[in-house]
Amino acid sequence: MVVVRRRLIFWLIKAYIKKSKKILILSFFAGLFIFFIFIFGARYLKTLFTLHRSPVIGIAGSYQKENLPPIIVDRLSRGLTQVEKDGSVKPDLATGFRITDNGKTYTFFLKQNLNFSDGSKFESKDISYNFSDVNLEKPDRYTLIFKLKSPYAPFLATVSKPIFKNGYIGVGNYFIENIQLNGNFIQAMTLGLTKNRFDSIKFIFYPTEVSLKTAFMLGEVTEVSDINSLDFNKSSFEKFPRITVKKSTDYSHLVTLFYDTTDSELSDKKLRLGLNYALPDNFRFGEKAFLPYPASSIYYNSDLNQQKQDLDHARLLLPQSKMQLTITTLRKYRQTAKDIAFAWSKIGIKTKVVEVDEIPDKFQIFLSDFNLPKDPDQYILWHSGQLNNIMKYKNLRIDKLLEDGRKTLDINERKKIYADFQKFLLEDMPASFLYFPYKYEVTRN
Numbered sequence: 001m002v003v004v005r006r007r008l009i010f011w012l013i014k015a016y017i018k019k020s021k022k023i024l025i026l027s028f029f030a031g032l033f034i035f036f037i038f039i040f041g042a043r044y045l046k047t048l049f050t051l052h053r054s055p056v057i058g059i060a061g062s063y064q065k066e067n068l069p070p071i072i073v074d075r076l077s078r079g080l081t082q083v084e085k086d087g088s089v090k091p092d093l094a095t096g097f098r099i100t101d102n103g104k105t106y107t108f109f110l111k112q113n114l115n116f117s118d119g120s121k122f123e124s125k126d127i128s129y130n131f132s133d134v135n136l137e138k139p140d141r142y143t144l145i146f147k148l149k150s151p152y153a154p155f156l157a158t159v160s161k162p163i164f165k166n167g168y169i170g171v172g173n174y175f176i177e178n179i180q181l182n183g184n185f186i187q188a189m190t191l192g193l194t195k196n197r198f199d200s201i202k203f204i205f206y207p208t209e210v211s212l213k214t215a216f217m218l219g220e221v222t223e224v225s226d227i228n229s230l231d232f233n234k235s236s237f238e239k240f241p242r243i244t245v246k247k248s249t250d251y252s253h254l255v256t257l258f259y260d261t262t263d264s265e266l267s268d269k270k271l272r273l274g275l276n277y278a279l280p281d282n283f284r285f286g287e288k289a290f291l292p293y294p295a296s297s298i299y300y301n302s303d304l305n306q307q308k309q310d311l312d313h314a315r316l317l318l319p320q321s322k323m324q325l326t327i328t329t330l331r332k333y334r335q336t337a338k339d340i341a342f343a344w345s346k347i348g349i350k351t352k353v354v355e356v357d358e359i360p361d362k363f364q365i366f367l368s369d370f371n372l373p374k375d376p377d378q379y380i381l382w383h384s385g386q387l388n389n390i391m392k393y394k395n396l397r398i399d400k401l402l403e404d405g406r407k408t409l410d411i412n413e414r415k416k417i418y419a420d421f422q423k424f425l426l427e428d429m430p431a432s433f434l435y436f437p438y439k440y441e442v443t444r445n
Contacts, residue, residue, distance in 0.1 A: 076170040077164055078171055277311070
């Protein structure tokens with residue numbers, strides 16, 4: 001009886017399939033079509049949702065396409081080498097390098113199986129750094145040979161500059177998806193993630209830090225990057241709810257007092273040393289500096305005793321007659337200038353503070369910052385023959401050390417050279433090193 005029922009069911013199904021064969025086939029393909037529509041539709045909805053939640057980062061400053069800020073450039077590509085926090089150099093897009101011909105030939109071996117953000121292979125034919133006085137040879141797809149006219153030790157750090165082709169097509173995690181311009185200046189920029197083109201980050205540029213902070217409070221951006229202070233409308237971002245603050249130290253800039261060493265008063269080395277002894281031990285806007293290198297650098301001279309404020313010693317070095325000095329400062333360092341003026345008032349010096357928007361042609365003391373190069377070479381700032389030597393500082397021993405430092409390849413020998421450079425520089429005190437500025441990232445939760 002059971003067998004008969006099974007046969008009956010089988011016959012009924014067979015008859016139904018025979019009768020409805022076309023309908024079943026159409027239904028199968030229709031279902032398959034609806035399934036794929038659902039999959040792609042869900043992915044599209046996810047894209048919209050992801051884009052809605054994508055970060056919008058605000059940046060203060062005026063930038064053109066030719067000078068993008070590091071926060072963007074570093075996302076777009078990398079260099080042949082990378083400079084570590086301690087100043088040592090390691091391969092990045094290169095598997096390794098070889099230095100020959102007494103430091104005049106640098107050979108780099110490229111990593112294989114890498115792609116530019118447009119999908120093309122990362123090969124030697126697309127690489128060009130456009131260095132002057134350097135001949136570049138490309139013997140094969142994965143080898144670069146740089147031939148210099150004379151030895152130049154900072155070259156390894158120089159090629160840490162990110163590599164691009166055809167504009168900003170790089171070998172990083174992101175690519176430029178969209179740029180909005182206001183004349184020649186960038187108003188906004190969107191970066192897409194190379195491995196997932198549905199993810200993106202938008203950057204909006206504001207002319208000043210004040211306008212950037214206002215935009216953040218109005219909700220135009222979800223994050224502000226690299227601001228110098230948390231102050232806002234007589235309050236602080238730290239006091240606002242649902243806001244996260246991340247503090248770090250910017251070791252790529254050093255806030256410094258530059259003395260005009262040809263000034264009638266500041267030409268006296270003892271006076272400059274006295275002024276340095278009267279400076280505060282700490283500054284509210286950054287990490288106190290003692291030398292023109294961060295303490296983490298392998299070139300930092302740790303044998304030198306860090307100078308502390310000593311007002312009695314300062315008075316011994318200063319002339320007995322009362323004097324007045326003028327600090328010319330960039331506007332963003334106005335409060336630091338006032339703090340210094342207050343400290344110097346304790347040793348009987350009156351200080352006038354003058355604000356400017358750029359480096360003045362003439363000054364007595366100039367409060368500003370300078371970019372610390374990735375390599376320890378600071379030739380262009382301290383050598384007597386350089387235009388950037390705004391202090392008009394001249395010391396033939398310092399000149400010789402700087403000249404030797406950029407020609408010496410052995411790291412241990414370079415350490416000795418720059419240790420002496422720091423020692424003799426402090427003895428002359430053409431500038432007082434104040435602090436590495438704090439920087440903040442503020443994010444809305």
